[in-house]
Amino acid sequence: MASLLDRYVSRSEFDSYEDFKENFRINIPDNFNFVYDVVDVYAKEQPEKKALVWCDDSGEEKIFNFKDLADYSNKTANVFRNLGVRKGDSVMLMLKSRYEFWFCLLALHRIGAIAVPATHMLTKKDIVYRVEHGDISMVICAPDAGVLDCVDDASAEVSSTLKTRVAVGMKRDGWVSFEDEIEAVSADFARPAGEEATSNDDILLNYFSSGTTGFPKMVLHRFTYPLAHIITAKYWQNVTDGGLHYTVADSGWAKCVWGKIYGQWIAGSAVFVYDYERFAADRMLDNATKYGVTTFCAPPTIYRFLIREDLSKYNFSSLEYCVTAGEPLNPEVYEKFLEITGLKLMEGFGQTETIVTLATYPWVEPKPGSMGKPSPEYSIELLNAEGKPAEVGEEGEIVIDTSSGNPPGIFTGYGSEPDRTKDVWHDGYYHTGDMAWKDEDGYFWFVGRGDDIIKTSGYRVGPFEVESALIEHPAVLECAITGVPDPIRGQVIKATIVLTKGYAASEKLKNELQDHVKIVTAPYKYPRVIEFVTELPKTISGKIRRVEIRDHDKVSK
Incomplete structure (x- = not known):
C-alpha cells in the first residue's frame, strides 16, 4: 500500500531545510479522527503491522499490532459508552505508562469525548481542582493504592461532578473493574454519525499545564492536532516506517503524545513504552537495546545520567537517531554523548500549547545548546522589549505569528479562561513567554522564561x-x-x-x-x-x- 503519511502531506521527502520550510504542507481532511483514519486504516490494510511494544520492571511484555489496538479500543469504547460517556464528556486518565492508556485514549477519540491525561503524582487538592475546572465525569487509574486513595478523598468533595471511577489492574470497592468490563463487551463499535460524529473543531485533548507560576491552565487541542505531529515525529525525531521510537515520558505529560502515538504511527513507526517504577539509567539502557529502539527522545537530564553509565556494555547497532527537548541542552552533554555513541543530539523546542516549533532538523547541522530553526507552517519571530522584531543577537520573546491564520497543532486557548488566553494571544501573535536570541545563521538560542530574566548592574x-x-x-x-x-x-x-x-x-x-x-x-x-x-x-x-x-x-x- 502507499504510505499512510503520503495521504496527509504535500510531499514527504526534501532536499534541504529551505526546501522543507518552503514546501512542506499538511493536508487536513474534513472531520479527521485519528483512530478511524489512521489506526483503523492500518488495522484493515496492514493488520499485523507492529504498533506498540511495552515492558515493565517485572519482566512482563506486551506487543500489539494495529489490529489488536483497533479491537481493544473498540471494546474500551463500548465499556465507556456503557458507563455513560458521550461526545464532549471529559475523562481523566491517570495511567502512568500502562498499555491500557492507549486503549483508553483511542476509545475516547472514537466516542468524541475529551481525554484529560494526568500524572499519577497528583494529590487530592490537584484532583479536586481538575475535576471542578475541567468538568471531569470519570477518572481511570492505574493500580496504585495511594493514587486511588487520593481520588476517593477528592471524590467526596466533587461527587456531583465525578460520577465514575475505573480501576485498571486491581479490584476496589466503589470502583469499576476495567478488566471485568472489557471482557463482557463486543469488539465492534460503529463510527458515530450525525450529531455524535466528531468534527475538526471539536476538542480532543485537555492538558492541565502546571507551568512554574500560578494555577494550572487547561490547554485545549482540536481533533486535527495529531496530524501536526507529523512534523514532530517524521522530521524532528526522524522516525522511520517499520522503526521503533522511544520517547521518555509517562502518559500524564503532553510529551507522551508528542512521542508515543500520533506522528509516529502516521509515519509508520511503532512506539516503545518502558513502564518503570523508578528511573534507573542501566535498566533503561537494557530495555532500549534489548527491543531494538531505532530513534530516541529524552530531556537533557536523562542524557546526563546515561553518559555516566559504562555504555561500552550495550549494543547500540539498532539506534539511528537521537533528539532532546524539555530544557536546553548543555554542550558538555552533547559532546560526551557524541564521543560515546557517534550520534549528534538534535534539539527541539515547543510547549504543551504547540507541537515542535523550533528544531534541529536532519538537514541542519546542530549547534550544541541551540534550539535550531523554525518548523514549517510556523512563522516564528522574536519581539524585543519594545514589541519590535529583535535584531540578530538581540534578546526577544519567542512569538508565533497567527495574523494569517493558526498553524496546525496550536492550541485553541485556555479552557474557561478567556482573559488568560488574551494575556498570551493578542495583536496577531501567540506569546510563548520564552526568551531567546537568534544568530546570523538563523539558529535560535534559549535564554529563559521572561519572568526568570535577571537584571543586574545594567x-x-x-x-x-x-x-x-x-x-x-x-x-x-x-x-x-x-x-x-x-x-x-x-x-x-x-x-x-x-x-x-x-x-x-x-x-x-x-x-x-x-x-x-x-x-x-x-x-x-x-x-x-x-x-x-x-x-x-x-x-x-x-x-x-x-x-x-x-x-x-x-x-x-
Missing part, C-alpha cells in the same frame, strides 16, 4: 547560561539561578545548588564554583550568592520553580 542575564556553566563542574548535580534584590545592583545572581555525592558544602567550594563560572562565561554572570540545598522546588512535571526560590528569598530578607 546587564540582562538568562538563568540557563549560568546554570549551564555550573553544571559543567563535577560538584553540581542540579542548580537554579535566580535574582536576589540588591540596593546597588538592582539584583545579584544567586545559585541554589544540589551537590553530587562526595561533595560537601563549604566556603571553599563556593569560591571554587564562582571562579569556575567566571572562566566558563562572562565574569559578570557569576553568582554572588550561593546556597546549597538537598533538593530544588519543582512542579509536578519536574520543572524548577524559580518563583518559589525568589518568594522564599523575599520573605527571608
Whole structure:
C-alpha cells in the first residue's frame, strides 16, 4: 500500500531545510479522527503491522499490532459508552505508562469525548481542582493504592461532578473493574454519525499545564492536532516506517503524545513504552537495546545520567537517531554523548500549547545548546522589549505569528479562561513567554522564561547560561539561578545548588564554583550568592520553580 503519511502531506521527502520550510504542507481532511483514519486504516490494510511494544520492571511484555489496538479500543469504547460517556464528556486518565492508556485514549477519540491525561503524582487538592475546572465525569487509574486513595478523598468533595471511577489492574470497592468490563463487551463499535460524529473543531485533548507560576491552565487541542505531529515525529525525531521510537515520558505529560502515538504511527513507526517504577539509567539502557529502539527522545537530564553509565556494555547497532527537548541542552552533554555513541543530539523546542516549533532538523547541522530553526507552517519571530522584531543577537520573546491564520497543532486557548488566553494571544501573535536570541545563521538560542530574566548592574542575564556553566563542574548535580534584590545592583545572581555525592558544602567550594563560572562565561554572570540545598522546588512535571526560590528569598530578607 502507499504510505499512510503520503495521504496527509504535500510531499514527504526534501532536499534541504529551505526546501522543507518552503514546501512542506499538511493536508487536513474534513472531520479527521485519528483512530478511524489512521489506526483503523492500518488495522484493515496492514493488520499485523507492529504498533506498540511495552515492558515493565517485572519482566512482563506486551506487543500489539494495529489490529489488536483497533479491537481493544473498540471494546474500551463500548465499556465507556456503557458507563455513560458521550461526545464532549471529559475523562481523566491517570495511567502512568500502562498499555491500557492507549486503549483508553483511542476509545475516547472514537466516542468524541475529551481525554484529560494526568500524572499519577497528583494529590487530592490537584484532583479536586481538575475535576471542578475541567468538568471531569470519570477518572481511570492505574493500580496504585495511594493514587486511588487520593481520588476517593477528592471524590467526596466533587461527587456531583465525578460520577465514575475505573480501576485498571486491581479490584476496589466503589470502583469499576476495567478488566471485568472489557471482557463482557463486543469488539465492534460503529463510527458515530450525525450529531455524535466528531468534527475538526471539536476538542480532543485537555492538558492541565502546571507551568512554574500560578494555577494550572487547561490547554485545549482540536481533533486535527495529531496530524501536526507529523512534523514532530517524521522530521524532528526522524522516525522511520517499520522503526521503533522511544520517547521518555509517562502518559500524564503532553510529551507522551508528542512521542508515543500520533506522528509516529502516521509515519509508520511503532512506539516503545518502558513502564518503570523508578528511573534507573542501566535498566533503561537494557530495555532500549534489548527491543531494538531505532530513534530516541529524552530531556537533557536523562542524557546526563546515561553518559555516566559504562555504555561500552550495550549494543547500540539498532539506534539511528537521537533528539532532546524539555530544557536546553548543555554542550558538555552533547559532546560526551557524541564521543560515546557517534550520534549528534538534535534539539527541539515547543510547549504543551504547540507541537515542535523550533528544531534541529536532519538537514541542519546542530549547534550544541541551540534550539535550531523554525518548523514549517510556523512563522516564528522574536519581539524585543519594545514589541519590535529583535535584531540578530538581540534578546526577544519567542512569538508565533497567527495574523494569517493558526498553524496546525496550536492550541485553541485556555479552557474557561478567556482573559488568560488574551494575556498570551493578542495583536496577531501567540506569546510563548520564552526568551531567546537568534544568530546570523538563523539558529535560535534559549535564554529563559521572561519572568526568570535577571537584571543586574545594567546587564540582562538568562538563568540557563549560568546554570549551564555550573553544571559543567563535577560538584553540581542540579542548580537554579535566580535574582536576589540588591540596593546597588538592582539584583545579584544567586545559585541554589544540589551537590553530587562526595561533595560537601563549604566556603571553599563556593569560591571554587564562582571562579569556575567566571572562566566558563562572562565574569559578570557569576553568582554572588550561593546556597546549597538537598533538593530544588519543582512542579509536578519536574520543572524548577524559580518563583518559589525568589518568594522564599523575599520573605527571608
